Amino acid sequence: MAQLIWFRSDLRIADHLPLTLARQSGEPVYGVFVVTPAQWQQHNVGLPKRDFWARSLIALRAKLASKGIQLAVLSADTFAQVPSVLMAFAKDIGCSRILWHREYGWDERQRDSAVCEASRRAGIATEVCEDRCLVMPESVLTGGGTPYKVFSAFKRNWLAQLADQWRTPAPAIRKSGEVVEQLPSQWQSEIAGFYRDGEDPKQVQALATLWPVGEAEASRRLQHFLSEHVRAYGEARDFPARPGTSQLSPYLSIGSISARQCAAGWLAAAEGDWHDPQLQVWLNELAWRDFYHYVMWHFPKVSRNQPFVDKTRAVAWRHAPDDFDAWCRGDTGIPLVDAAMRQLLATGWMHNRLRMVAAMFLTKNLLIDWRKGEAFFMERLVDADFAANNGGWQWSASTGTDAAPYFRVFNPVSQSQRFDPEGAFIRQWVPELAHLTNKQIHMPTADQRGDYSAPLVDLKFSRQRAIEAFASLS
Numbered sequence: 001m002a003q004l005i006w007f008r009s010d011l012r013i014a015d016h017l018p019l020t021l022a023r024q025s026g027e028p029v030y031g032v033f034v035v036t037p038a039q040w041q042q043h044n045v046g047l048p049k050r051d052f053w054a055r056s057l058i059a060l061r062a063k064l065a066s067k068g069i070q071l072a073v074l075s076a077d078t079f080a081q082v083p084s085v086l087m088a089f090a091k092d093i094g095c096s097r098i099l100w101h102r103e104y105g106w107d108e109r110q111r112d113s114a115v116c117e118a119s120r121r122a123g124i125a126t127e128v129c130e131d132r133c134l135v136m137p138e139s140v141l142t143g144g145g146t147p148y149k150v151f152s153a154f155k156r157n158w159l160a161q162l163a164d165q166w167r168t169p170a171p172a173i174r175k176s177g178e179v180v181e182q183l184p185s186q187w188q189s190e191i192a193g194f195y196r197d198g199e200d201p202k203q204v205q206a207l208a209t210l211w212p213v214g215e216a217e218a219s220r221r222l223q224h225f226l227s228e229h230v231r232a233y234g235e236a237r238d239f240p241a242r243p244g245t246s247q248l249s250p251y252l253s254i255g256s257i258s259a260r261q262c263a264a265g266w267l268a269a270a271e272g273d274w275h276d277p278q279l280q281v282w283l284n285e286l287a288w289r290d291f292y293h294y295v296m297w298h299f300p301k302v303s304r305n306q307p308f309v310d311k312t313r314a315v316a317w318r319h320a321p322d323d324f325d326a327w328c329r330g331d332t333g334i335p336l337v338d339a340a341m342r343q344l345l346a347t348g349w350m351h352n353r354l355r356m357v358a359a360m361f362l363t364k365n366l367l368i369d370w371r372k373g374e375a376f377f378m379e380r381l382v383d384a385d386f387a388a389n390n391g392g393w394q395w396s397a398s399t400g401t402d403a404a405p406y407f408r409v410f411n412p413v414s415q416s417q418r419f420d421p422e423g424a425f426i427r428q429w430v431p432e433l434a435h436l437t438n439k440q441i442h443m444p445t446a447d448q449r450g451d452y453s454a455p456l457v458d459l460k461f462s463r464q465r466a467i468e469a470f471a472s473l474s
Contacts (some may be wrong), residue, residue: 002029002096003025003029003097004097006033006099008100008255009103011056011255012060012257013063013173014215014258015169015258016170017129018129019173022097027096030093033074034075034076035191036078039079042078044375046381047379048211048384049381052207052250052253056254057191079114082114083111087124090122097124098125098127100112100127100129101131101255102130103132104133105303106296131258134260140154140161147294149401151287155291162263163274172215215257217256218248222248225245225248230282232244233245238353239420240353252383259290263286266282288388289387291391292388292390292392302390307399309401312397312470317368318366323366323368327341327358330345330429330430332456333449334459335426336357339426339430343429348383349382349383350381355396357410360396364410365457365463365466366457367462374393398470406467413459427441
């Protein structure tokens, strides 16, 4: 008999409970990853995320092999086909138990339920472990036993439970002294199915340079951030031209590092003080990450293309494809918005404050449906994570839980003046404006723009238009 680890968004060997439990069984252990290209296309998973996933999987396969575990990469076009593909493989290796980490999206929940049922019929045990959240979503509830809808109240309960129930991350598994079981010949294959015809190989190479993969790289980034930047994070995090953020989000997204490993590093930096005021800001980021997964678990409608606030279904979004395309290209005529979008297109990543600025400009100033922006970000982000992306977009669009009030509209010029005062970030990504002074660059006049586009909208008029559109829902 054998144990089977079903890898999904947890591509590591450290702090991996299913691996630890499988090794403790004394039976041979195999790993499996199921590629689902059509499903990913339905979920708007773009090249940056798929490429990062593929390269991380190659690194994981090598890491597992060094520990005496073979990893099979199977193909099932959609989630609906996953149970039959997994059962066929499990039968061929004589599997007695399948172990995996729980995921919270609606489609993922249906897939996992189907795998549990197929395993039951096949006489194979299943074990589902926690990983995505530091505190289980079911355990963080109000006094009335209902889910929180406000982050601040959630955070208090979440932090109390995290501190009370804290366990350190499990170490990486060691190499087994037993003979390594080889994959049956019919299941030996290269890693494929991550790339689509026509995708630019130069972009793939650029992504590989920008985003090295693997647990060691994730750990290096965490340690560098904790030693060099975490104490200044509260002030530096909002300035896109400064190296003030961890840039760990891609590694958390595919699980090259766990949230618990990040929290353990934070706790060491805080010298065991869960309430360290200087370091609390970065712990808040981990709390927000848990909160958006928590919302997705308790309110599955957000996984089904619906706003959290029901009445915002009636917002009269504009049909403005030319404006949307200009926003996607980074050609809105608003320097900070364009710089942010061009950073995304070139690197697969965007600074978090700029995600809010770009999202508010699309949903408020252009009054374009947040779902269009949400899908575009999923296609372009190397750290694409549905819960965080959906939560961020619904916050910016004032359709989500604990979202920005509808009358709060970031002014991108004020944001630029405040957080890029010398125009360094704009000059990097909008070189057409590099010759302008620090004062001019945030919103050039017509005669200062040269070949740079005129603004798509008047910021004052468009802000008022958005406020009126939302106010009419009351």
